Amino acid sequence: MTNEQMLSEIREANLTYLMLAQNLIRQDKAEAVFRLGLNEDAADILVALSTAQVLKLASRNTLLCSFRVDDELVWSLLTSHKAPTKAGNEATNTLHANILMASRVAEVI
Numbered sequence: 001m002t003n004e005q006m007l008s009e010i011r012e013a014n015l016t017y018l019m020l021a022q023n024l025i026r027q028d029k030a031e032a033v034f035r036l037g038l039n040e041d042a043a044d045i046l047v048a049l050s051t052a053q054v055l056k057l058a059s060r061n062t063l064l065c066s067f068r069v070d071d072e073l074v075w076s077l078l079t080s081h082k083a084p085t086k087a088g089n090e091a092t093n094t095l096h097a098n099i100l101m102a103s104r105v106a107e108v109i
Contacts, residue, residue, distance in 0.1 A: 007061050015058035017065045021046050037068045
């Protein structure tokens with residue numbers, strides 16, 4: 001992949017993310033804040049962006065979204081790789097990972 005192709009992919013991901021975020025916020029702000037890992041102020045800013053502003057933001061060469069999974073425990077729970085619990089139940093592991101990520105969103109809010 002060339003540098004220009006990579007930048008094009010980043011811009012496309014930015015546009016997709018911004019459009020998704022706006023749609024989620026318009027449908028249900030509280031759920032969007034939770035699912036996107038945003039605070040309410042950021043959600044208000046995102047939903048108020050004009051089409052021109054969204055396109056301008058999306059054209060940046062820096063990825064606007066980020067991974068909320070930032071530690072080994074959550075990665076392990078989501079991928080069932082070296083699962084820390086003996087239960088081995090994928091649904092339980094996913095629920096545990098969601099609780100951990102939700103608690104981090106609560107810290108931001």
